[in-house]
Amino acid sequence: MSTKPLPLPTPDTAGFFEAVDGGELKVPRCRECGHFFLYPRAYCPKCMSGQVALEPVCGVATLESYVVNHRAAPGFEGEVPYVVALVRLAEGPRLLAVVTGAGEAGSGLVIDGELEVVFEQRGERKVVGFRPRKGEG
Known part of the structure; x- marks a missing residue:
């Protein structure tokens, strides 16, 4: 039997996976427009702001x-x-x-x-x- 796959974090997703490893779900949220989004990335897909932070959900x-x-x-x-x-x-x-x-x-x-x-x-x-x-x- 093979082993279940594991996620391979990238620079943009590392914080998300660190939170998951700690038993907490955090999702990126834009500080400009308030939009929550997934997958984690450096810019808001709604307003293109780079003011993004992970927040607990x-x-x-x-x-x-x-x-x-x-x-x-x-x-x-x-x-x-x-x-x-x-x-x-x-x-x-x-x-x-x-x-x-x-x-x-x-x-x-x-x-x-x-x-x-x-x-x-x-x-x-x-x-x-x-x-x-x-x-x-």
Whole structure:
């Protein structure tokens, strides 16, 4: 069985991944227009300002779409089926992530249902994932 992949930070994403490794979700926010965005980069995609800083977010998200993957990507061979989802953070940005704790093959997931962030330890790093919030799904 192969090892699950790990993110390879770039200069623009290093701070984001350092926060994740510390168990905190921080997202870039423009200090000029207030826009939260992902992926991390040096300039705001809305107003092009370079006044960008990472800010902690609440870790709550809404499930927008998902797929139940029955063909394992390298490193996930022992985990099929698993759920890969498009989620929207409460602050606005969207991201793709694995969703855990959703019942057999995602049977407990509901579009527009609330999710909460979880951090999966992978060796020396952590990665962002989500699970249904208590009382959801």
